[in-house]
Amino acid sequence: MANKQSIIDGDFPIESKILALIACIGQEQKMEMTRRIKHTGLSLTQLQLLHILSQAPLEGLTINQLKALMVDDSPNVSRAVNKLVDGGYAIKERSETDQRIVHVQITESGELVHVECDKSLMGISLGLSESEVQSLYELLRKM
Structure with missing residues (x-):
């Protein structure tokens, strides 16, 4: 866990504190998400791909289409897709009209693990009231 108090108490401009706090909170949330799906053996990148494929x-979708739909840039999309295929969560099929094109599809087991992980991740709370969450969302949208 990051020491957010050192950021709060630090002698920095308020905008720098805000950016540092956002980075710390983002890292904490990413770690919590990773912990919650660890039992599946999936990475957050693989889960994001399953979500897109669902x-x-x-x-x-092709690998390039998947890359374009990712929330964060990941240079490892092809490798992550191959791991999903190896795990039985996705399949790859060559286009009948152009053998250079490979389409990736989610399997039934991929859909099941995707839904299971999403349910687990939806349980994460920011510890804020509903009105605070709405205000924070509106502020973050402006950034």
Whole structure:
């Protein structure tokens, strides 16, 4: 856990404190999310890919399409997809019209583990009231 109090007490401009606190809180939340899905053997990148694939058209998406839909830039999309395929959570199929194109699709077990992880992650709370959450959301949208 980051020592947020040292940021709060530090002699920095308020905007620097805000950015540092956002970074600390983001890291803490990422660690909590990782902890909650650890039992599945999935990484957050793999879970994000499953989430995207669960909403994809039936023919699936290419690696470049997956990369474009990722929340954060990950240079390891191809490797993460290969691990999903190895785990039985996704399949890859070559296009019948262009053998260079490979479509990735989620499997039934991929959908099940995706839903299980999402339920676990939805239980994370910021410890704020509903009105505080709404205010924070509105402020963050402006950034």
